[in-house]
Amino acid sequence: MMAPEAPARTPSAKPAQLAEPVLEIRGLCVDYGYGADAVSAVVDCDLVLRRGEVMGLAGESGSGKSTLAMAAIRLLRSPGVITAGEVLFHSRPFSEEGPRGTIDMLAANDSVLRTVRWSEISVVLQSALNALNPVITIGAQFDDLLRVHRPSFSNRDRWNRSAELLDMVGMTADRLRSYPHELSGGMCQRAMIAMALALEPQVILLDEPTTALDVVTQREILEELMGLRDQLGFAALFITHDLSLLVELADEIAVMYAGRVMERAPAASLFHAPRLPYTYGLLNCFPPMHGPRRPMEGIPGSPPDLRVLPTGCAFHPRCRWAMERCRQERPVLRPLGGPNREVACWLHAGDATIPRELAHPEPPAAAGRPAATGPARAARARR
Amino acid sequence: MSATVAGGVAVLEGKNLTKYFSVKRGHGVLARRALLYAVQDVSVSIGAARVTAVVGESGSGKTTVARMLAKIISPDGGEVLLDGRPTPRGRPREYARQVQMIFQDPFASLNPVHRVRHNLVRPLKIHHVTDDVDATVTGLLRRVSLEPPEEFAAKFPHELSGGQRQRVAIARALAVRPRVLLADEPVSMLDVSIRLGVLNLLADLRDAEGLAILYVTHDIGSARYLADTIVVMYAGQLVEAAPSVSLTDEPAHPYTQLLLSAAPDPERPQPPSLVRSGAPPSLIAPPSGCRFHPRCPHAMEICRRVSPPSVEVSSGHSAACWLHVDSDRRLLEEERTPGSVATTDPSAPQSAPECSQPTSTTRTRRKEA
Numbered sequence: 001m002m003a004p005e006a007p008a009r010t011p012s013a014k015p016a017q018l019a020e021p022v023l024e025i026r027g028l029c030v031d032y033g034y035g036a037d038a039v040s041a042v043v044d045c046d047l048v049l050r051r052g053e054v055m056g057l058a059g060e061s062g063s064g065k066s067t068l069a070m071a072a073i074r075l076l077r078s079p080g081v082i083t084a085g086e087v088l089f090h091s092r093p094f095s096e097e098g099p100r101g102t103i104d105m106l107a108a109n110d111s112v113l114r115t116v117r118w119s120e121i122s123v124v125l126q127s128a129l130n131a132l133n134p135v136i137t138i139g140a141q142f143d144d145l146l147r148v149h150r151p152s153f154s155n156r157d158r159w160n161r162s163a164e165l166l167d168m169v170g171m172t173a174d175r176l177r178s179y180p181h182e183l184s185g186g187m188c189q190r191a192m193i194a195m196a197l198a199l200e201p202q203v204i205l206l207d208e209p210t211t212a213l214d215v216v217t218q219r220e221i222l223e224e225l226m227g228l229r230d231q232l233g234f235a236a237l238f239i240t241h242d243l244s245l246l247v248e249l250a251d252e253i254a255v256m257y258a259g260r261v262m263e264r265a266p267a268a269s270l271f272h273a274p275r276l277p278y279t280y281g282l283l284n285c286f287p288p289m290h291g292p293r294r295p296m297e298g299i300p301g302s303p304p305d306l307r308v309l310p311t312g313c314a315f316h317p318r319c320r321w322a323m324e325r326c327r328q329e330r331p332v333l334r335p336l337g338g339p340n341r342e343v344a345c346w347l348h349a350g351d352a353t354i355p356r357e358l359a360h361p362e363p364p365a366a367a368g369r370p371a372a373t374g375p376a377r378a379a380r381a382r383r
Numbered sequence: 384m385s386a387t388v389a390g391g392v393a394v395l396e397g398k399n400l401t402k403y404f405s406v407k408r409g410h411g412v413l414a415r416r417a418l419l420y421a422v423q424d425v426s427v428s429i430g431a432a433r434v435t436a437v438v439g440e441s442g443s444g445k446t447t448v449a450r451m452l453a454k455i456i457s458p459d460g461g462e463v464l465l466d467g468r469p470t471p472r473g474r475p476r477e478y479a480r481q482v483q484m485i486f487q488d489p490f491a492s493l494n495p496v497h498r499v500r501h502n503l504v505r506p507l508k509i510h511h512v513t514d515d516v517d518a519t520v521t522g523l524l525r526r527v528s529l530e531p532p533e534e535f536a537a538k539f540p541h542e543l544s545g546g547q548r549q550r551v552a553i554a555r556a557l558a559v560r561p562r563v564l565l566a567d568e569p570v571s572m573l574d575v576s577i578r579l580g581v582l583n584l585l586a587d588l589r590d591a592e593g594l595a596i597l598y599v600t601h602d603i604g605s606a607r608y609l610a611d612t613i614v615v616m617y618a619g620q621l622v623e624a625a626p627s628v629s630l631t632d633e634p635a636h637p638y639t640q641l642l643l644s645a646a647p648d649p650e651r652p653q654p655p656s657l658v659r660s661g662a663p664p665s666l667i668a669p670p671s672g673c674r675f676h677p678r679c680p681h682a683m684e685i686c687r688r689v690s691p692p693s694v695e696v697s698s699g700h701s702a703a704c705w706l707h708v709d710s711d712r713r714l715l716e717e718e719r720t721p722g723s724v725a726t727t728d729p730s731a732p733q734s735a736p737e738c739s740q741p742t743s744t745t746r747t748r749r750k751e752a
C-alpha cells in the first residue's frame with residue numbers, strides 16, 4: 001500500500017507533480033452540542049495535506065479552523081462531535097517505531113491514536129505557556145516524553161537529544177534547566193516547537209503558533225520553522241487569522257468562512273490572483289508599507305453567528321459584490337481553471353461579470369516559495 | 384532625545400521620562416532585588432488633532448510610557464506637562480477625565496456583569512458630564528458606529544465581538560469628553576479583518592473632534608497608516624522619531640530598519656532573513672553604549688562604549704545612532720572616552736571569536752543575548 005520512497009521536496013520537483021498525501025480530510029462535519037441546539041462549526045470540509053508541504057488555513061476567528069484541525073486528530077473538546085466525514089493518515093514514519101500504512105483516524109481506537117498523536121502528528125498551540133507544565137523544568141518535560149517514546153535511550157542519550165532539539169530552534173542547552181515562566185513568550189513557543197518535533201513527526205499542526213508574539217520574534221520563529229521543515233521533511237498545517245503570514249510560508253492556502261472552505265489555491269495564486277471576495281478582503285486588511293497612504297476599509301461587519309447563518313452565501317451581508325442569487329442559493333466549492341484551485345462563489349459561475357479585482361492573471365508557475373533542498377535529515381543521523 | 388509635534392501645539396507632553404522597577408532575581412535565599420531600567424529619558428508629545436505612535440517590540444517600555452502619561456504610575460525622572468504646564472502630583476480627577484486610556488484587552492475596562500448601557504453611564508455619573516444620560520449613551524454608541532445604539536446598549540460585553548467590545552471601550556473613554564486618548568495596543572487582540580475599522584474610528588476622532596491620540600503598537604505598518612508622527616522605542620529608550628511616512632520610507636536607525644524588515648509585506652519579492660537578528664537585551668544589565676549594539680549589523684567600536692546622541696537626519700526626523708553623527712564629532716568622542724569600558728555582552732558581533740565556535744551555537748548564543 002505504501003508508495004516507493006520518493007523525496008518529498010527536491011529542487012527539480014515541478015509544480016505540477018504533487019507530493020503524495022499524508023493527511024486526507026474528506027467531507028468532515030463537526031457540531032457543537034446535540035439535537036436542536038447543535039451548532040455546525042465545520043461543514044463538509046475537504047483538505048489534503050501533502051508530504052513535506054505547508055498548507056495554510058486562514059479565516060477570521062470563529063470560522064472553524066481550530067475545530068477542523070482538532071477534529072482531524074480526535075482532540076475535540078466536548079460538546080464537539082464529528083457528525084460526518086473521513087480522515088485518513090497515510091503513515092510512513094521517519095523513525096523505526098511508528099505505525100505504517102493508512103490509518104482511519106475517525107475509526108481508530110485509543111491505543112492506535114496513542115501511537116499516532118505526538119509521535120507522528122504533533123500540535124503546537126497559540127499559548128505555549130498553557131501547554132507546558134509550569135512546575136517542571138523544560139528539560140524534565142523533554143525527558144518524560146523521550147522516556148516514554150524512546151525507551152532504548154539512556155539518560156545521556158535523552159539529555160543529548162533534548163539539547164539537540166533546543167539547538168534546532170535556536171536555544172542553548174542551559175535552557176533545559178529553566179521553568180516555563182522563566183522564558184519569554186518567544187522562547188516558550190520555541191521550546192514547544194522543539195517538543196513537537198522531538199519524535200520526528202510526519203505532520204505538525206500549528207494553531208496560531210505566533211499570534212501572541214512580536215513581529216520580529218514571529219518572523220524569526222517562522223523562518224526557523226521553515227528551515228526545519230526543509231531539513232526534517234515534515235508536513236505542516238499552519239492555522240492563522242493573519243493571511244499575510246502565509247505569503248512567504250505556505251505552499252497552498254485554504255480560506256474558511258463560517259465553517260466551510262471557500263477558496264483553495266497555491267499560495268502565490270491566492271495572493272496575486274484571489275478569486276473569492278472574502279479572500280480579497282482578508283488580503284486588503286494590511287496597510288501597505290510603501291507608497292502613498294490611503295484610507296482602507298478592511299472587511300465591513302463581523303463574522304456571522306453560526307446559529308443564525310445568512311441564507312445563500314454566508315458572506316453575502318459583507319460582500320461588496322453580492323448579487324440576488326447570493327442571497328438565495330449557497331455556492332459550492334468547484335474547480336477553477338484546472339485541478340489546483342477551487343472557489344465557492346457565484347461570481348465565477350454562469351455568466352456573472354467578474355470584477356477587475358478578482359480577475360488578476362495567475363502568477364507565473366514558478367513564482368512560489370523557493371524549493372527546498374530536500375530532506376537533509378539523513379545527515380542528522382539518529383542515535 | 385525628544386520628539387516635538389510638527390505644526391500642532393502639544394496638549395500632553397512627557398519630558399525626559401524615566402522609570403525604574405525594583406525586581407526580584409533568583410530563587411529562595413539567593414533572591415536579590417535589582418533595578419530594571421524600564422524607561423530612560425524618553426520625551427514624547429501629543430498634539431491636538433494628531434496621532435503620535437509609539438512603536439517597539441514587547442518589553443521596550445511602551446506601556447510604561449503610556450502609564451506615566453496617564454499618571455497611573457509616577458515617573459522616577461522627568462515630568463508630564465498638560466498644555467505646557469506641569470501637572471499636580473498624583474492623578475487628580477480632572478486630569479483623569481481629560482486624559483483617558485484604552486487598553487489592549489477591552490474586557491479590562493468593561494464590567495462583564497453589566498450591560499453596555501451601565502458601563503457607559505457610570506463614568507457619566509462619576510464625572511457629572513451630562514443630565515440627559517439616555518441621549519448621551521445613544522450619541523456615544525453612534526460615534527463609535529455601533530448601530531442601532533439601543534440594541535447595543537442592552538447587550539452584555541460577552542455578547543459582543545472583539546471589535547465591538549473595543550468600540551464600547553472607546554465609547555466609554557469618550558463619555559467624559561477627554562482631550563487626550565492614550566490607546567495601548569488597541570487592536571492587537573483583534574482579528575486583522577476588523578483592525579482597520581477601529582483604526583479608522585481613531586482617525587475620525589482625531590479629524591472630526593480634534594482629539595490628541597497616543598497610539599501604542601508593535602505593528603509599524605498600522606502606525607504608518609494611522610499616525611502623523613512615529614517614535615520608535617528600543618530597550619526603554621527612544622531611538623528614532625519622525626513624521627510617519629518619512630520614518631517608514633527612510634528609516635535612519637538600524638533598529639527601525641529591523642522592525643520594518645520583520646513586518647509582513649506581500650509585495651516584497653524575497654523576504655530578508657532575520658535568523659541572526661537576536662533579541663532585546665536585559666533591562667537590568669543593559670549593554671553599554673548603544674543598547675542596540677549587540678544586534679546591530681553596523682556596530683562600531685564607539686557604539687560599544689558611548690551611548691549615541693540624538694541627531695537630526697532631516698527636517699523633523701531624528702535618530703540616536705552614531706552612523707548619523709559626523710565623523711569629526713565621533714572621533715572626538717572616541718578620544719574623550721578611551722577604550723577601557725568592556726562590553727557587557729559577550730556575544731556582541733565582531734568582538735566574539737565566532738570562527739572558533741560551531742555555527743549553530745554561535746547563532747543560539749546571539750539569539751539569547
Ligand SMILES: Nc1ncnc2c1ncn2[C@@H]1O[C@H](COP(=O)(O)OP(=O)(O)O)[C@@H](O)[C@H]1O
Binds near residue numbers: 039080
Ligand atoms: N466548546 C465549544 N462550545 C460551543 N461552541 C464552540 C466551542 N468551541 C468552538 N465553538 C464554536 O465553533 C466555531 C468555530 O470555532 P473555532 O474552531 O475555535 O474557530 P477558529 O479556530 O477559526 O477561530 C465558533 O463559532 C465557536 O463559537
Ligand SMILES: Nc1ncnc2c1ncn2[C@@H]1O[C@H](COP(=O)(O)OP(=O)(O)O)[C@@H](O)[C@H]1O
Binds near residue numbers: 405421
Ligand atoms: N510593574 C512592573 N514591575 C516590574 N517590571 C515591570 C513592571 N512593568 C513593566 N515592567 C518591565 O518593564 C519593561 C517595559 O515593560 P512595558 O512598558 O510593559 O513594555 P511594552 O509595553 O513595550 O511591552 C519590561 O521589561 C517589563 O518587564
Ligand code: SF4
Binds near residue numbers: 321323
Ligand atoms: S457568492 Fe456572492 S456573496 Fe458570496 S462571495 Fe461570491 S459574490 Fe459575494
Ligand code: SF4
Binds near residue numbers: 636638674677679705
Ligand atoms: S549607534 Fe552604533 S550600534 Fe547603535 S544603532 Fe547606531 S550603528 Fe548600530
Ligand SMILES: [Mg+2]
Binds near residue numbers: 066
Ligand atoms: Mg482557533
Ligand SMILES: [Mg+2]
Binds near residue numbers: 445446567
Ligand atoms: Mg505593552
